[in-house]
Amino acid sequence: MEMAVTALTWVLLMAGAFFLLTGALGMVRLPDVFTRMHAAGMTDTMGAGLILAGLLVHTLAGGGDLAAVPVRLLLILGFLWFTSPIATHATAKAALSGGVRPFTLAGEGSGAREPAPGEAFSAGQSGEREGGATS
Amino acid sequence: MFAVTAAALLVAMVLAMCRALLGPTAYDRVLALNNIGTKTVVLIAVLGFLNGRPDFLDLAIAYALINFIGTIAVLKYIEYGDLGAPSRPGGEAD
Amino acid sequence: MNRALWLWGILFALWLLLSGHFETLFIVFGLVTCTVAVWVSVRMGVVDRESMPVHLLGRAVAYVPWLVWEVFKSNVRVARIILSPRMRLDPSIVHFRASQATDLGRFIYANSITLTPGTVTTGVTGDDMEVHAIVQSEIDGSEENDMNRRVAVLEGKDPK
Numbered sequence: 001m002e003m004a005v006t007a008l009t010w011v012l013l014m015a016g017a018f019f020l021l022t023g024a025l026g027m028v029r030l031p032d033v034f035t036r037m038h039a040a041g042m043t044d045t046m047g048a049g050l051i052l053a054g055l056l057v058h059t060l061a062g063g064g065d066l067a068a069v070p071v072r073l074l075l076i077l078g079f080l081w082f083t084s085p086i087a088t089h090a091t092a093k094a095a096l097s098g099g100v101r102p103f104t105l106a107g108e109g110s111g112a113r114e115p116a117p118g119e120a121f122s123a124g125q126s127g128e129r130e131g132g133a134t135s
Numbered sequence: 136m137f138a139v140t141a142a143a144l145l146v147a148m149v150l151a152m153c154r155a156l157l158g159p160t161a162y163d164r165v166l167a168l169n170n171i172g173t174k175t176v177v178l179i180a181v182l183g184f185l186n187g188r189p190d191f192l193d194l195a196i197a198y199a200l201i202n203f204i205g206t207i208a209v210l211k212y213i214e215y216g217d218l219g220a221p222s223r224p225g226g227e228a229d
Numbered sequence: 230m231n232r233a234l235w236l237w238g239i240l241f242a243l244w245l246l247l248s249g250h251f252e253t254l255f256i257v258f259g260l261v262t263c264t265v266a267v268w269v270s271v272r273m274g275v276v277d278r279e280s281m282p283v284h285l286l287g288r289a290v291a292y293v294p295w296l297v298w299e300v301f302k303s304n305v306r307v308a309r310i311i312l313s314p315r316m317r318l319d320p321s322i323v324h325f326r327a328s329q330a331t332d333l334g335r336f337i338y339a340n341s342i343t344l345t346p347g348t349v350t351t352g353v354t355g356d357d358m359e360v361h362a363i364v365q366s367e368i369d370g371s372e373e374n375d376m377n378r379r380v381a382v383l384e385g386k387d388p389k
Contacts, residue, residue: 010136017143019304020174024147026311027154027170033162034349035320036154038307038363040170041346043147046304048177049297051140055184071246072192076176076199083203085343085350087169092351092361094210095162102361105319193247 005061009054016050023047032103033095037088044084052077137185144178161213165206172202232281237267279333285383292383299376300345307346307363321365322351325358328377334384341376 019042026039052073059069148171155167176199183191212218244259245251270276278284310316325342329335335358339350342360352359 013136013140017140019308020147021143021150022308022311023170024150026307027151027167029311029316031318032320033160033166034351034361035318035363036163036166037349037361038346039311040166041344041349042304042307043170044173045300045344045346047147048173049300051144051177052180054140055180058184059189068246068249069189069192072189072196073180076180076192076195079196079199079203080173080176081344082340083199084173085340087203087206088166089339089343089350090207090210091162091166091169092349094165094214095160096351097214098160098162100160100162102320102322103318104321 002061005057009058009061012050012054012057016047016052016054019043019050020047033100034092034102037092041084041088044080044088048080049077137181141178141181141185144174144181148174148178165209165213168209169202169206172198172206176202232276232278232283233267233271235283236270236276236281237263240266278331279336282333284385288383288385292379295379296341296344303345303347310364318363319365320361320363322359322361323365325360325377327353327356327358328381329356329384330381331384334380337383338377338380341380 023039023041023043026042027036030036030039056070056073059073151167151170151174155164155171158164176195179191179195179198183189183195208218240263241259244263245256248255248259267276310318327335327338329338335353335356339353339358342348342350342358347363349361350358351361
């Protein structure tokens, strides 16, 4: 029993770490902000979820103060799963309205920022101009 | 095993920090920072278990709240250049 | 009124569980605080079907495990794309029609889409969902329609 619980905790924590690292790798590898959002979503959902589930299993098996710790873990988990899609959606919407063209295989957009209509724009700064300064 | 998980979290945070430094757009940076925040929440929880002090979880809850609000505030500032602006251009303030 | 009682119960349960103190003084503090919070919320008019969707609670018990399993499957799919040496991406923006009747249902559907990696809702106009997909060909089929149907059932539509 003891062995099984330890093994299950290990499996959950390592699976969580795997998704976490894969998501972080995706953050570096993927070509534009929209595709990176999917990688960020991986860390937010499964990475955090599996690690917190591992901690939950560890606590439930270890006895001790049963009320305090599992409730807090579930609260963190629920909060992350509720807010992460909202933050992701807000980023996607802001990026679209900020003029970032999504990367596609056809090569229409490069993930770089394009000038908004009527906005002064110098070629050397493409992508480095932080939006919002002019509005 | 908590130490291994914490190490993985730190490596993932360094990778996300690379993205935050590289950009290229402001939205990449916001996304990376939000992601680092999520990992920080989990890291605080794991460190609490590593040190045998589960009361760290309260800090994790507070950090999760602040991280979400902070991301939304930064996005709003980028989009409108003003935190007090109405949510839609020309719309009513909410 | 019913929803206000639900809110009060949830707040007070949280107070007890998070404080961990069960002395009379702390319980009285909790009672007073929760009552004031609920009273202010009711006066502000923010306790309604959208902010306290307790009528969905029973059906959510069936929906959430399915969603978690769905999130797990698409996590594995996106992980395989990222880890393959040549990332076979085909990102594009596609449109879905949402068949939910209320804004709350559409909100749940849009959040479920965003929660599953590989698809991010970028905009909702009426019943039109604008979704960014990391691999276009993998999502246009049955899966999103399945989610659409399940959210509609969660919202109260009769399952066919």
